[in-house]
Amino acid sequence: MNASISTTLAQGLDAIIEMDAPLAGHTWFGVGGNADMLARPRTQEALQELLRRCHNANLKVRVLGSGANLLVLDEGVDGVVLKLDQPAFTQWTFNADGKANTVLAPAGVDVLKLLNACVRQGLDGLCQMAGIPASMGGATRMNAGGKYGCIGDAIHSVATMNHRGEIQVHPHNAIQFSYRHSGLPQDLILWTLLQLTPGDPAALRKKMLEIYQFKKDSQPLAQQSAGCLFRNPIAPDGTRTSAGRLIDLAGMKGFSHGGAFVSAEHANFVCAHKDGRANDVLELARVIQERVFTCHGVSIEMEVAVWGRSYEPKEKK
Template sequence: MPLDRDAKKWLKHRFGQHIKFDEPMSKHTYFRIGGTADAYLVPPDRKDLIELIQWAKQRQQPYLVIGDGTNLLVRDAGIRGLVIALTKCLNHITCTEWRKKKAVVSAMAGAKLQALCKFAIKSGLAGMNFAIGIPGTVGGGIMMNAGTAKGSIGDVLDSIEVLLPDGQAVRIGKEKLDFEYRNLSLKKREDLEAEGKPIILEGRFQLWHSDAGYLKKEAQELLNIRKKTQPTNYPCAGCFFKNPPAGKTAGELIELAGLKGKRIGGAEVSTKHANYIINSGNATASDVIALMEMVQKIVSQTFNIELKPEVKIVGPQV
């Protein structure tokens, strides 16, 4: 639902410099693609975020919470309603428990995942190195169950704190979370007593004591591998498709189907890593979606395997 005049007036009055209207989402996604959001808001603190969410619920105003936009493709028609980024109001990382063998680190949703990895290394805590080099925020990482062949968020997450649409914050333990491949869902939705997707405020991670020097060296080695195998010079959203549950990876299938380097408009299947679709210059979301559909069609015809996007495609289809 687009924002009406009254809504815009209240938002401007309440959030002043923290809100931008008709904001190009290309500025807030790693793909550097996307039409405008009716309003883009970065609440300055948690209290403001809660007030905003309560206001949105009262008005039935839709909103999309994002992190760093590293896994987002925003359609060319943009996003109606509010886009909310938590990078200002929730960016603290701290150690909340320090035991003999283990420690619990609490990271707020808007903190960078890489800041959490560095915090763990500096504190001599093992468990986060699987995420070295994954861009984005802790909240986005939890929602996506971000990971690599070395592990994923679900392996180390102990609990999350979420904000419900009525403004209530609740903690949910790991036992009530379902971590799937690049996705988190809640096992018992009735626990939440509310409709709508909850906003992740914080994650608590169970890590274990190790040697900071060893962890630093391991992290550097993992970063070097990433640099060698992944395209780093072009805007993109990381791996575009989920790997099929068994057999060859999405990248292998795309490469075997002869699709490396295929282009539509400014969108290109990377020649370095076939599961990356890159914005090689002035690509539109329509270019990327057309290329995605072409890849899906050819892989399906060649191998009878349906590739599903890992990237979240948002905004209305026109």
């Protein structure tokens, strides 16, 4: 990005701006290159203005949540990366506008902190998120969840903001929630309103810890990964089959390539070593896809978002 564009973008904006910003520390993989510009607006107005300026300058905008489902390639990313981690985007409100048992959660809210707060408050509906690292925006975008349910189950409505800074509210019944997919427009998610139900704090805490323990026992939560790398593919009978099982049956648990390896604990977790490269992870993903296809005749596709200057993501099925 040339200096005159970056000056025009940043001029008079209430935002923290960093040029040529390393992104590795913002992702759970902990690898990858730099963003031409990382912008962290302090207000909704600054966010709106920045989106308009980026659109006028024909610049690509990417939104970074907590980086738990993201691989940034070593080549880095062009345009502007937005991170909504300033207080205007990280503070939730219980029972906003007098709506009982609701939480209004801006996109930068840490879902696990919110889950703990809901449990203390005696509000049920988010325990399925125990052990899933996410910002509210990222969780909503991916419809994060698992065996115990997904975030969409608790969502009343979602507000998005488009490249002109216009806000649109989507009620639950207008959102096509499905397996790790929300069907929301590719705009920025601004906030999510959760509709929860009253519950006993002690019982909720027990439920949350049981779900967390289940995840901890079956997944390498302490490794540098982005959770499951591949989507569970659809079998001929229409049901989803476990990508992890297919990878395991292909004999790939523990397999490594450069600074990346398949977890010995859970075959759908591909992890990076501390000094690993993002391109090792991507290359290993390709090797896994080939092996699974050779062994089972099944194509598996990436669940993790991949960002790179020259990388074109494929449409997910």
